[in-house]
Amino acid sequence: MSSIGVPSVAEIQNMAPGDLEALARELDAQRRTIEARIATLVHRVGEAGAHLVDRHRTPKAWGRAARNWSSGEAGRFVHTGAMLHTFPSAAELASRGGLGVAQMHVLGRLVANPRVGEHLADGETTLVEAAVSCGFDDFVSVVTSWEQTADADGAHRSHERAHHNRNASAGVVGEQCFLDAHGGVPAGVQIKAILDAYSQTEWHADWEAGVAVHGDSMCPGLMARTDAQRRFDALLAIFLKAASMERDSTGSGCTVNLVVGLDTLQHHLEKALGGHPQPLDPNNPLHRCETGDGVPLDPYDMLAAATTGHVRRVVLDSAGVVVDFGRRQRLFTGPLREAVLLHSRRCIWPGCHRPASQCDADHLLPWATAGPSATQNGGPMCGYHNRWKATSYRTWRDPNGHWHHYRPDGTEIGWRAAQPPAHTHSGATTATPSSRQPDGATAS
Secondary structure (H helix, E strand, C coil): CCCCCCCCHHHHHCCCHHHHHHHHHHHHHHHHHHHHHHHHHHHHHHHHCHHHCCCCCCHHHHHHHHHCCCHHHHHHHHHHHHHHHHCHHHHHHHHCCCCCHHHHHHHHHHHCCHHHHHHHHHHHHHHHHHHHHCCHHHHHHHHHHHHHHHCHHHHHHHHHHHHHCCEEEEEEECCEEEEEEECCHHHHHHHHHHHHHHHHHHHHHHHHHHHHHHHHHCCHHHCCCCHHHHHHHHHHHHHHHHHCCCCCCCCCCCCEEEEEEHHHHHHHHHHHCCCCCCCCCCCCCCCCEEECCCCECCHHHHHHHCCCCCEEEEEECCCCCCCCCCCCCCCCCHHHHHHHHCCCCECCCCCCCCEHHHCEEEECCCHHHCCCCCHHHEEEECHHHHHHHCCCCEEEECCCCCEEEECCCCCECCHHHHCCCCCCCCCCCCCCHHHCCCCCCCCC
């Protein structure tokens, strides 16, 4: 394996973005290959019983002794080695640098769950393909959803335990106050949505106050409070508002979308009513139950939470796509906007982790160039990247539902640049990048 030199800062400053990403891919491919080799070695040490020669109890202990690994690091090699042995397709990909290190670790933890063992052979194709084709956060959601479906009883017990052990406490120590709380996912996603909404209100208040003082020179660096300070003040505002409201008030009006496949909804409704439906297939991507931002939910919690004022159930059809409402308008608003935001769990710009619920509904093909305000021509994009995209960058979604972004010079941004091209198909929003007009400043 040849060594790849790392350029100096001055050399990096003179490199094209595409060339810099290509160098990072080469270095990461070597890292992936070495990670897979070490994990395979650890697994084979266990199979051969070689760790017992020096009286190490486990291959994990052998690794700690042989290479001074931390306990967590040694454990990851053990799990990853077992995964590569279980999934031959993953081992083949990893041997040539085609499988990410973080993805190996996620699959390793999954394979280590003894309650999903009987489903692993059938799930190999689904899981390994997701590791290669999905962004990391979406891949984690796929694995979590698969595991929850394959180990429904275990997942349900975990959710029940989190709800049963819910707790909250507040105290004052010296000059500081402390608030600590933990509980189940349904309550957590509502709390987070409300806190985010109040925090955004505090942000706008700071911005408007800054504009009044600094005028056109106002920028986020001149805002009176930090994000952390605004979150705390937002939390205080929530408490104060709650204290002044009647018990039957609906609160802030924030709504959390719970996304669930139709088969999954019918399955758990039947089960909740005492029926005995056939188990769900964990390899079916429509057998999902999660928030609009991709947080997996216990289906029983979904059924209960959907009756509350702050939660709305969104049922996917058999094709797993959001319907086009047929609205002819300049902006995505109302139900049409929410449908667009459900196309991705987060901002579609590569590397951005802003939840979709905090994004703009963006036109992929701009309104000014005949781009329709239809769900297939939209996707969630945070305000920062929405404005940046308007500077001659282009975005499209391929037939597999994956997002691609191109610089003004035509090179693709991010890790998908090294992926095989998707098949071309018709439609203004899914044309090949070369046939698209650059997005202009009139994009939403």
